[in-house]
């Protein structure tokens with residue numbers, strides 16, 4: 001089968017797979033905060049507590065995320081569609097346009113998330129045009145807010161009729 005057809009079909013199938021949305025942050029060697037919107041996030045293990053996400057090798061902060069030994073994953077709440085767009089937009093001062101503070105682990109923490117997991121890098125795995133980053137959770141906070149959902153390039157929240 002023509003590979004471009006496979007790619008189009010892959011995008012259609014994955015676009016029809018609803019996810020939550022996260023923003024992953026870290027600091028570079030100069031202490032500058034960096035971050036991007038990520039929906040490849042998944043839980044991996046309970047003992048130890050491990051999570052994963054994958055980063056596109058074309059992302060401008062790729063080298064920093066590969067070199068760093070820590071990152072913070074923010075599970076976005078339903079009212080954080082603007083944060084999702086901000087951290088996926090180019091040529092904009094992301095941290096100048098949101099409320100955030102440095103944690104004790106020296107990681108940038110964005111205000112208002114449903115949950116935040118601060119992680120130390122456990123393993124990185126080369127995977128095609130992405131690299132998988134596995135993190136061990138070293139600090140975790142939950143506000144247990146309604147989550148932001150992502151489906152077919154649109155944001156939303158859990159509909160009222162979802163809980164039956």
Ligand SMILES: Cc1cc2nc3c(=O)[nH]c(=O)nc-3n(C[C@H](O)[C@H](O)[C@H](O)COP(=O)(O)O)c2cc1C
Nearest residue numbers: 036037038039040054055056059060061087088090
């Ligand atoms: C909902 C959503 C999910 C995304 N998930 C990922 C992801 O899992 N991994 C990734 O590398 N980029 C992902 N992106 C794209 C990055 O957020 C985007 O390429 C990045 O912010 C570009 O950063 P740069 O301008 O620093 O290169 C996602 C974007 C959106 C809108």
